[in-house]
Amino acid sequence: MSLTDATTAPLGGPTLPQERRLVTAIPGPRSEELLARKADAVAAGVGHTAPIAAVAAGGGVVVDADGNSLIDLGSGIAVTTVGNAHPKVVAAVQAQVAQFTHTCFMISPYESYVAVSEALNRLTPGDHAKKSALFNSGAEAVENAVKIARKHTGRQAVVAFDHAYHGRTNLTMALTAKAMPYKSGFGPFAGEVYRAPLSYPFRDGLDGATAARNAIAMMEKQIGADNLAAVIIEPIQGEGGFIVPADGFLPELVRWCNENGVVFIADEVQTGFARTGAMFASEIFGIVPDLITTAKGIAGGLPLAAVTGRAEIMDASHTGGLGGTYGGNPIACAAALAAIEAYEEEGLVERAKAVGAILTDRLSAMQAADPRIGDVRGHGAMVAIEFVVPGTNAPDAGLAGAVAKACIAEGVIVLTCGTYGNVIRFLPPLSIPDALLHEGLDVVAAALAAA
Ligand SMILES: Cc1ncc(COP(=O)(O)O)c(C=O)c1O
Numbered sequence: 001m002s003l004t005d006a007t008t009a010p011l012g013g014p015t016l017p018q019e020r021r022l023v024t025a026i027p028g029p030r031s032e033e034l035l036a037r038k039a040d041a042v043a044a045g046v047g048h049t050a051p052i053a054a055v056a057a058g059g060g061v062v063v064d065a066d067g068n069s070l071i072d073l074g075s076g077i078a079v080t081t082v083g084n085a086h087p088k089v090v091a092a093v094q095a096q097v098a099q100f101t102h103t104c105f106m107i108s109p110y111e112s113y114v115a116v117s118e119a120l121n122r123l124t125p126g127d128h129a130k131k132s133a134l135f136n137s138g139a140e141a142v143e144n145a146v147k148i149a150r151k152h153t154g155r156q157a158v159v160a161f162d163h164a165y166h167g168r169t170n171l172t173m174a175l176t177a178k179a180m181p182y183k184s185g186f187g188p189f190a191g192e193v194y195r196a197p198l199s200y201p202f203r204d205g206l207d208g209a210t211a212a213r214n215a216i217a218m219m220e221k222q223i224g225a226d227n228l229a230a231v232i233i234e235p236i237q238g239e240g241g242f243i244v245p246a247d248g249f250l251p252e253l254v255r256w257c258n259e260n261g262v263v264f265i266a267d268e269v270q271t272g273f274a275r276t277g278a279m280f281a282s283e284i285f286g287i288v289p290d291l292i293t294t295a296k297g298i299a300g301g302l303p304l305a306a307v308t309g310r311a312e313i314m315d316a317s318h319t320g321g322l323g324g325t326y327g328g329n330p331i332a333c334a335a336a337l338a339a340i341e342a343y344e345e346e347g348l349v350e351r352a353k354a355v356g357a358i359l360t361d362r363l364s365a366m367q368a369a370d371p372r373i374g375d376v377r378g379h380g381a382m383v384a385i386e387f388v389v390p391g392t393n394a395p396d397a398g399l400a401g402a403v404a405k406a407c408i409a410e411g412v413i414v415l416t417c418g419t420y421g422n423v424i425r426f427l428p429p430l431s432i433p434d435a436l437l438h439e440g441l442d443v444v445a446a447a448l449a450a451a
Contacts, residue, residue, distance in 0.1 A: 015058070016056060016057075016058045016059060016061055016063060016069070017061075017069065018059045018060060018061060018433050018435075018436050019061070019069055019436070020061075020069060020070065020071050020411045020412070020436070020439055020440075020443075021067070021068060021069040021411070022068050022410070022411045023066060023067045023068055024066045024067070024068060025409075026050075026051060026052060026064075026068060026070075026408060026409050026411065027051040027052055027053075027064075027066075028052075028064065028065070028066025028067075028068060029066065030053055030064070030065035030066045031051060031052045031053040031064050031065055031066055033053075034053035034065065035048075035051055035053070047181075049074075049404075049408070049413070049415060050062075050070065050408050050413050051408070052064035052065075052066075052068065052070065053065040053066075056085075057072065057080070057084035057085065058083060058084045058085050058431070059083060059084075059429070059431050059432065059433065059436075060072055060428060060429060060431060060432025060433055060436040060437065060440075061436070062084075062413060068411060069411070070408075070411045070412065070413050071411060071412045071413065071432075071436055071437075071439065071440040071443070072084070072413050072428060072429060072432070073412060073413055073414050073415075073426050073427070073428045073437075073440050074413050074414060074415040074425075074427055074428075075427050075428060075429045076301065077270075077296070077415065077427075078238070078270045078275060078296045078297060078382070078427045079296045079297060079300075079301055080297075080300065080301050080429045081273055081274060081275055081296075081297035081300075081343075081348070081352075081381075081427075081429060081430055082297070082300045082339050082342045082343065082346075082348065082429070082430065082431065083300075083342075083429050083430065083431030084301065084429060084431075085301070086300050086338070086339065086342055086431070088338040088339070088341060088342050089299075089300035089301070089302070089335045089338045089339055089342070091338070092334040092335055092337060092338035093302065093331055093334055093335050093338075095334065096112070096330055096331050096333075096334035097331055099330075100330060101330065101331060102326070102329060102330065103330070104325055104326075105134070105323070105327065105328045106320075106323045110330055110333075112330055112333035112334055112336075112337060113134060113328040113330070113333050115333070115337055116132070116134060116304075116306070116328065116333045116336045116337060116340075117131070117132035117133075117134065117306075117308075119336075119337070119340050120132045120294065120306055120308040121308060123279055123280075123340070124280060124289075124292050124294075124308045124309075125280055125282045125283055125287070125288045125289065125292070126288035126289075126310075128288075128310055128311075129310070129311040129312075130308055130309060130310065130311055130314070131308070131309070131311045131314035131315060132306050132307065132308040132309075132314070133148075133306065133307050133314065133322050133323075133327070133328075134304060134305070134306050134327050134328030134333070135295075135304075135305040135306065135307070135324060135327040135328070136303050136304070136305060136324065136326050136327055136329075136332075137167070137295060137303060137305050138166075138167055138267075138269035138270075138293065138295035138296060138305050139166065139167025139168055139169045139172040140167075140169070140305055140324070140327070141269065141293040141294065141295055141305035141306060141307050142166045142167055142171070142172050142175065142232065142265075142267060142269070142293050143167075143169055143171050143172060144307050144322060145230070145232070145265045145267075145291045145293050145307045145309075146158055146171060146229070146230060146232070146265075147317070147321070147322070148263075148291065148307060148309075148313060148314060148316055148317060148322070149229045149230035149263035149265065149290075149291065149313070150229045150230070151316040151317050151321070152229075152263060152312075152313045152316035153228075153229045153230075153261060153262070153263060155226070155227055155228055155229040156192045156227065156229060157192045157193075157194060157223045157227045157228045157229060158175070158192060158193050158194070158228075158229055158230050158231075158232060159193075159194050159195070159196050159215075159219055159223065159228060159230070159231045159232070160174075160175040160176075160177070160193060160194075160195055160196075160232050160233070161177070161195065161196050161197070161198040161215070161233050161237075162177055162195060162196070162197055162198045162200070162240075162419075163177050163178070163198055163200065163237050163240030163241060163243055163419045164176055164177045164195075164198075164232075164233070164234065164237065164240060165177070165178070165182070165234070165237070165238055165239030165240055166232065166234075166267055166269075168182060170189060170190050171189075171190040171193075173186060173187075173189055173190075174189035174190040174191075174193040175193055175232060176239075177195065177240065177419065178239070178240070178419050194218075194219075194222060194223050196214075196215040196218045196219060196231075197211070197214050197215055197218065198211070198215075198233075198237070198240075198243065198245065199211035199212070199243075199245035199246045199249035200243050200245075201244070201245075201246045202243075202374065202375040202377070202386060202393065203393060206246065207246050207247075207248065208245060208246035208247045208248030208249035208250075208251075208252065209248050209249075209252060211245070211246055211249050212248065212249050212252035212253055212256075213252075215253065216252070216253070216256050219231075219256075225260035225261070225262060228260070228262045229262070229263060230262060230263040230264070230265050230291075231253060231257055231262055231263075231264055231265065232265040232267055233250070233253070233265070233266065233267065234266075234267045234268070234269075234270065234271065235250060235266055235268065235271055235280075235281035235282050235284070235285055235287070236270075236271050236276060236281050236378070236379060236382060238269075238270035238271070238417065238425075239270075239417050239418075240417070240418065240419055241384065241386065241417055241418035241419060241420075241422075241423040242377060242378050242382060242383070242384035242417065242418075242423060242425050243377075244377050244378065244379065245285075247285075250282075250285040250287050251285065251286060251287055254287045254288070254289070257290070263290045263291060263313060264287075264289050264290045264291075265289060265290065265291045265292070265293065266280075266281075266282050266287070266289035266291070266292045266293070267292075267293045268280050268281060268282065268292050268293060268294050269293055269294060269295045269296055269305070270296060270382075271382065272292075272294040272295075272296065272297055272298065273294070273296070273297030273298055273339075273343060274297070274343050274348040274349045274351075274352045274380070274381075274430065275297060275352060275380060275381055275382050275427065276352065276378075276379040276380040276381075276382050277349060277352045277353040277356050277379055277380025277381070278349060278379075278380070279343070279349055280292065281379065284379055289309070290309050290310050290313055291307055291308070291309035291310070291313060291314075292307070292308050292309060293305070293306070293307055294306045294308065297339070298336050298339065298340075299332050299333075299335040299336040299339055300335050300336075300338065300339040300342070301335070302329075302331060302332040302335035302336070303329075303332055304328070304329070304332035304333065304335070304336050348430050351381075351430045352380035352381040352430055353380055354434075355380070355381040355428060355430060355432070355437065356378070356379065356380040356381050356382075356383060358434065358437055358438065358441075359378070359381065359383040359426050359428075359437075359441070360376065360378070360383055362438070362441045362445075363376045363383060363385050363426075363441070364376050366385070366444075366445055366448065367385065370448060371390035371391065372387055372388065372389075372390055372396060372399060372448075373385050373386070373387060373388075373448075374386050374387065374388035374393055375388075378425075378426075381426075381427060381428060381430060382425070382426075382427055383425070383426050384417070384418075384423045384424060384425040384426065385423065385424050386418065386422055386423045387399045387400045387403075387422045387423070387424075388422070395418070395420035395421070395422035396422050397418075397420055397421035397422045399422070399451055400416050400418075400421060400422045400423060400424050401416060401421065402447075402451045403424060403444065403447045403448050403451050404416050404424055406447035406450065406451065407440075407443055407444055407447050410443045410446070410447065411443070412440045412443040412444065414426065414440075414444065415427070424444075428440070
């Protein structure tokens, strides 16, 4: 629990001591009190991972009401990539909130919405003419990307992949693969959604070309390209288990989509904005999506999402067909412009690669010494370990859950994921000091050794 070197990373957020500090058990009495109120007041369906009452966060820590300081290896599910309460984001939000809070862009447009759209059009892959539309959440962006693709093609069917996660609204539940906890009992789901096999090298052992052939065969035989509006895929799957497809899989899907007039949608809600060591993960695979959905890291913690893509596709909708009361809210747009400035000016793509190198080195060393870690995979600051029964690739969800729980009890927030629940994912804020990241990984290693 040493005070770590806070100079090794761009430090966002309030000037909190960058240390792991446990002054009570987790949860402490104040957190217990809040969790009891939560149980009484908040719907049971809204769960939580770390049993704490958060009161401050910044750099690489989350501080709770009892004075515990936890190392943050989850960024609130890939959101606070620039750092929690990043000073530029805070200043931009404060200035905007004092100016005006809302007009509704569809009633009285304002500059920041247009500037965010211009930035997205510039930053997303491809040098073709692009346009954007802004929304509130990742799920809403996905819904709108599908609307736009259907309108553009005049077709209805949409293909999503095994292990996909695209959100919790009705259409996005249909696109999402995993029943528990996301879908079970919440149907019926939106129609004309089909599921194709993914490339999952650790489990299918297939090269990218073969895996793509399987997916394309399914689309041709079970749907027919003429009926297919869009293929939607996360370039690296997030909730599904940080699954990195084999080389060649994504380019072959894009080629087939282009050849058949199918809109290729890259869902970069989790992978976008420097997380993977590229501004967008599509760049890693050398693909240029027709449409790209973004959210999470876009605005440093404020709710904002976007669809960006080829101008002729984005313009398919009649005027008034896209929008929403809050989409592109001025405070969220001000935050996004500040966050985007931070990504570009603070070298956060490079920082993600450096964080990724630490994660990959440390986790690979753990894997070499422990046959329960079947796979270490990811790109940049988006890395996961998949637990298996040694000598097999049978998923060990119990171990992932036990290690994650032990880490949180020791003051390190880690998140699990995966269709089989057997993956621990690491997505620290890029503002985490190196020493604190190492200390967090020491705790993970100790929790694993004790499990
Ligand atoms: C790839 C992907 N798409 C969509 C979503 C849904 O985003 P939101 O929770 O903002 O609706 C998520 C959220 O985790 C995601 O990871």
